[in-house]
Amino acid sequence: MSNMRSLTFDAIIIGGGGSGLRAALELAKSGKKTAVLSKVFPTRSHTVSAQGGITCAIASADPNDDWRWHMYDTVKGGDYITDQDAAEYMCSEGPKAVFELEHMGLPFSRFDNGRIYQRPFGGQSKDFGKGGQAARTCAAADRTGHALLHTLYQNNLKNNTTFLNEWFAVDLVKNANGDVVGCIAMCIETGEVVHVKSKATVLATGGAGRIYASTTNALINTGDGIGMALRAGFPMQDMEMWQFHPTGIYGAGVLVTEGCRGEGGYLVNKDGERFMERYAPNAKDLAGRDVVARSMVMEILEGRGCGENGDHVFLKLDHLGEEVLGKRLPGISELSKIFAHVDPTEAPIPVVPTCHYMMGGVPTNVHGQAIMQDTKGKDKVINGLFACGEAACVSVHGANRLGGNSLLDLVVFGRAAGMFIENALNEGVDYLDASESDVDSAMQRITRWNESSGGESVADLKAELQGIMQTSFGVFRQEDNMQEGVKQLADLRERIANAHLADKSGAFNTARVEALELDNLMEVAEATAIAALERKESRGAHSRYDYPDRDDVNWLKHSMYFPAQKKVGKRDVNFKPKTVDTFEPKVRTY
Amino acid sequence: MSMLQVFIYRYNPETDSAPYMQEYQVDTQGRDLMVLNVLEMLKAEDTTLAYRRSCREGVCGSDGMNMNGKNGLACITSLSEVVKDGKLTLRPLPGLPVVRDLVVDMALFYKQYERIQPYLQNDEPAPAIERLQSPKERDKLDGLYECILCACCSTACPSFWWNPDKFVGPAGLLQAYRFLADSRDTATRERLSDLEDPFSVFRCRGIMNCVAVCPKGLNPTRAIGKIREMLLADAT
Amino acid sequence: MVTNITNLGRSGLSDWLIQRVSALVLALYTLFIVLYLLFNPGLDYATWSGLFAQTWMRIFTLLALISIAAHAWVGLWTVTTDYLKSTGVRVVAQIVIILAIFVFLVWGIQVLWGA
Numbered sequence: 022m023s024n025m026r027s028l029t030f031d032a033i034i035i036g037g038g039g040s041g042l043r044a045a046l047e048l049a050k051s052g053k054k055t056a057v058l059s060k061v062f063p064t065r066s067h068t069v070s071a072q073g074g075i076t077c078a079i080a081s082a083d084p085n086d087d088w089r090w091h092m093y094d095t096v097k098g099g100d101y102i103t104d105q106d107a108a109e110y111m112c113s114e115g116p117k118a119v120f121e122l123e124h125m126g127l128p129f130s131r132f133d134n135g136r137i138y139q140r141p142f143g144g145q146s147k148d149f150g151k152g153g154q155a156a157r158t159c160a161a162a163d164r165t166g167h168a169l170l171h172t173l174y175q176n177n178l179k180n181n182t183t184f185l186n187e188w189f190a191v192d193l194v195k196n197a198n199g200d201v202v203g204c205i206a207m208c209i210e211t212g213e214v215v216h217v218k219s220k221a222t223v224l225a226t227g228g229a230g231r232i233y234a235s236t237t238n239a240l241i242n243t244g245d246g247i248g249m250a251l252r253a254g255f256p257m258q259d260m261e262m263w264q265f266h267p268t269g270i271y272g273a274g275v276l277v278t279e280g281c282r283g284e285g286g287y288l289v290n291k292d293g294e295r296f297m298e299r300y301a302p303n304a305k306d307l308a309g310r311d312v313v314a315r316s317m318v319m320e321i322l323e324g325r326g327c328g329e330n331g332d333h334v335f336l337k338l339d340h341l342g343e344e345v346l347g348k349r350l351p352g353i354s355e356l357s358k359i360f361a362h363v364d365p366t367e368a369p370i371p372v373v374p375t376c377h378y379m380m381g382g383v384p385t386n387v388h389g390q391a392i393m394q395d396t397k398g399k400d401k402v403i404n405g406l407f408a409c410g411e412a413a414c415v416s417v418h419g420a421n422r423l424g425g426n427s428l429l430d431l432v433v434f435g436r437a438a439g440m441f442i443e444n445a446l447n448e449g450v451d452y453l454d455a456s457e458s459d460v461d462s463a464m465q466r467i468t469r470w471n472e473s474s475g476g477e478s479v480a481d482l483k484a485e486l487q488g489i490m491q492t493s494f495g496v497f498r499q500e501d502n503m504q505e506g507v508k509q510l511a512d513l514r515e516r517i518a519n520a521h522l523a524d525k526s527g528a529f530n531t532a533r534v535e536a537l538e539l540d541n542l543m544e545v546a547e548a549t550a551i552a553a554l555e556r557k558e559s560r561g562a563h564s565r566y567d568y569p570d571r572d573d574v575n576w577l578k579h580s581m582y583f584p585a586q587k588k589v590g591k592r593d594v595n596f597k598p599k600t601v602d603t604f605e606p607k608v609r610t611y
Numbered sequence: 612m613s614m615l616q617v618f619i620y621r622y623n624p625e626t627d628s629a630p631y632m633q634e635y636q637v638d639t640q641g642r643d644l645m646v647l648n649v650l651e652m653l654k655a656e657d658t659t660l661a662y663r664r665s666c667r668e669g670v671c672g673s674d675g676m677n678m679n680g681k682n683g684l685a686c687i688t689s690l691s692e693v694v695k696d697g698k699l700t701l702r703p704l705p706g707l708p709v710v711r712d713l714v715v716d717m718a719l720f721y722k723q724y725e726r727i728q729p730y731l732q733n734d735e736p737a738p739a740i741e742r743l744q745s746p747k748e749r750d751k752l753d754g755l756y757e758c759i760l761c762a763c764c765s766t767a768c769p770s771f772w773w774n775p776d777k778f779v780g781p782a783g784l785l786q787a788y789r790f791l792a793d794s795r796d797t798a799t800r801e802r803l804s805d806l807e808d809p810f811s812v813f814r815c816r817g818i819m820n821c822v823a824v825c826p827k828g829l830n831p832t833r834a835i836g837k838i839r840e841m842l843l844a845d846a847t
Numbered sequence: 848m849v850t851n852i853t854n855l856g857r858s859g860l861s862d863w864l865i866q867r868v869s870a871l872v873l874a875l876y877t878l879f880i881v882l883y884l885l886f887n888p889g890l891d892y893a894t895w896s897g898l899f900a901q902t903w904m905r906i907f908t909l910l911a912l913i914s915i916a917a918h919a920w921v922g923l924w925t926v927t928t929d930y931l932k933s934t935g936v937r938v939v940a941q942i943v944i945i946l947a948i949f950v951f952l953v954w955g956i957q958v959l960w961g962a
Contacts, residue, residue: 064760065671123741126731128756135743175730239666275668359687480655524659528624529711532658773929777849810849813859842860
């Protein structure tokens with residue numbers, strides 16, 4: 022591979038979504054030689070689809086709002102495996118990050134007094150759960166993610182960030198000491214493969230919802246960063262925790278925001294009953310997403326689902342009136358008409374719980390530094406590797422993320438990683454260069470595809486993988502089903518290792534991209550499956566028929582999936598916030 | 612069986628000396644699919660077919676293409692809207708260089724977007740909280756900030772076809788006005804003086820193709836009119 | 848800002864304004880001539896030249912001539928920049944156009960104020 026071109030940067034950020042762009046902005050301002058490497062033009066990243074808003078105690082809707090209340094909600098929402106130091110950092114730094122976004126030009130909706138509009142979202146409370154529903158989600162109508170992503174991209178343009186747009190990161194390059202010193206990347210337009218050398222490599226590659234057949238995620242959400250890290254031998258944390266969003270449009274999977282319920286919409290079953298009153302008498306439709314999704318599935322399983330097959334429920338919005346829908350939820354009205362053929366001012370939207378968010382990911386500290394465990398099970402920083410956004414597991418979301426916390430996670434931890442890397446670079450970091458054989462081993466995978474001469478098709482294998490995950494690792498899980506799923510995945514891995522890339526051309530070869538993505542989906546799916554099988558309890562988004570209760574004695578822990586042994590270990594949850602008292606685990610009701 | 616006849620513009624720079632139209636048959640089973648769904652079905656069979664896609668819900672702007680003669684997003688254009696006589700013809704967005712099949716080189720389009728300095732400029736020190744903006748001031752940004760940069764409008768604009776290097780084009784101008792209209796932006800004068808030449812804004816001939824094709828229902832022509840009004844008010 | 852040296856007002860805004868004001872003058876002039884012809888059905892040479900003997904009519908006509916010259920230049924300059932992508936061809940075409948406009952303008956003045 023001696024004829025391969027190489028590019029050298031101080032920091033390379035893989036992924037051009039919210040967290041990647043926020044990290045890049047910090048580094049671009051510092052004058053470090055930084056590049057964002059993204060497989061799509063940055064504004065095509067999945068952050069663009071976020072609708073409802075960014076949750077943060079900016080004390081606009083309620084002048085007495087307190088970030089500690091937000092932190093409490095976040096810890097409780099995560100069913101107590103949220104790292105409390107991380108939640109503390111996010112909730113307390115949040116207002117700064119949100120105001121920065123506003124100063125950058127994000128077109129937030131406004132209250133009459135000119136301050137940022139905030140709406141109620143699920144799982145939000147005042148006064149540590151004792152003061153009733155809070156309204157803490159800052160919104161730009163129902164297009165907050167779009168507004169946020171475009172604002173961040175625009176400010177990166179302003180600060181002359183280098184972009185490698187439509188480049189695909191193939192694998193991480195490690196040196197002889199196991200430090201991450203760059204990656205192998207492919208320019209999609211030409212097919213050229215280059216060696217990117219950098220002192221800091223940031224995985225900001227987002228989620229992997231495409232491991233499921235039904236997901237609100239974009240087609241590009243294939244867990245590329247997770248795949249790369251797993252192949253490099255690094256562990257993943259809490260991969261069994263997948264959020265199923267209550268309101269994916271039935272049939273299409275397209276998301277309709279929780280903000281619909283925040284603005285006063287509610288779910289009904291086939292009898293027209295507002296069933297959430299039974300499951301969560303206080304918060305009702307604004308209970309945690311895991312609670313609402315499970316309740317919906319219960320309704321459907323007990324025969325109260327809507328439609329011919331009784332396999333969905335309705336989201337009722339018509340009582341909100343045209344003005345609220347037009348002003349606060351214009352995008353939803355549009356999506357509903359296009360994908361459900363329903364005008365929400367007149368009829369309810371058919372919805373069903375749909376895979377939405379990966380709470381797990383690359384374990385990191387609050388500075389975005391990726392973490393592994395040493396032989397004694399102690400945390401150990403991986404030199405040169407960082408992660409932020411959905412790809413990372415800091416973990417602020419624990420076993421269940423609250424609505425509006427993902428956008429906050431992106432900007433707070435993207436910013437934190439950027440600041441930390443800037444400092445580290447200033448102090449000087451120097452790692453051993455990768456040897457030719459180090460580079461060759463990172464090239465193995467793409468070489469394998471390029472030399473493949475027969476085997477099954479990528480599209481078929483992907484569909485099969487998504488089917489397995491949907492069947493065995495959905496909203497409710499149980500041992501035998503998951504055992505079967507794990508076995509099927511092991512078999513699938515063999516077949517994917519022998520799959521065929523028929524088109525070997527260079528120019529904009531999306532078949533090659535999809536083949537490389539399939540490997541990543543496989544890694545994520547297997548980590549999810551094995552971790553889910555191992556966690557023998559029900560907590561947050563992980564619900565098991567065979568272990569219906571939370572088990573704080575054994576599982577008040579993060580799961581750690583180690584790819585080399587395909588084994589699951591545990592990691593302690595942080596219960597030591599710096600400035601507030603620990604939130605002790607309690608029974609979680611809404 | 613309900614067969615759909617699909618004609619797709621094919622060009623692979625490595626193997627084809629010239630572009631050609633390839634015919635496919637797709638069994639839609641009578642479903643009213645989106646055009647993107649049809650492409651995905653074809654892609655599963657013919658992996659060499661290249662197109663961009665991401666969100667598949669009309670918010671990322673990846674899959675702008677020309678469908679039966681009209682620009683739009685494949686993911687939110689249903690067959691019932693676009694198919695005529697059982698036929699669907701897909702071509703890349705017109706006026707930009709083709710990279711491969713339905714993928715165009717968007718560099719010129721992005722260059723014009725960058726030219727208008729698409730970011731808020733405010734030379735006053737930022738307050739400790741957000742800058743205040745009344746709902747009425749914020750309302751002025753509606754219909755502007757929602758642009759997804761899909762390029763459907765600019766590549767439907769004859770003025771952009773003739774002068775893609777000099778005429779900013781409807782997408783860029785919509786964003787230019789998005790910042791001119793923002794009560795928090797203080798660079799109005801500089802923005803206007805950068806636009807007063809005979810090409811950047813004034814090459815708009817009011818053809819309104821941009822309005823006809825915008826998948827988000829935005830109105831660049833109106834924004835261009837507003838920029839002209841501001842230029843006039845500023846200079847007279 | 849796109850720089851250019853061959854357009855009339857050196858600014859898109861002034862070109863745009865010139866185009867609209869000149870169009871207005873031309874519309875008024877056309878309206879006047881049409882109405883004049885309608886109200887003078889048996890028009891003869893004496894009446895016609897009598898009309899043009901009056902100073903206000905000569906000035907009005909001169910205004911219309913200048914307007915048409917400006918309007919034509921702005922319009923044709925735009926057309927050449929749209930369709931003539933070769934610089935040489937475009938410059939030659941622009942010189943031909945400006946010469947023609949100049950000739951028509953001088954000729955018009957000669958007709959109005961000449962013997």
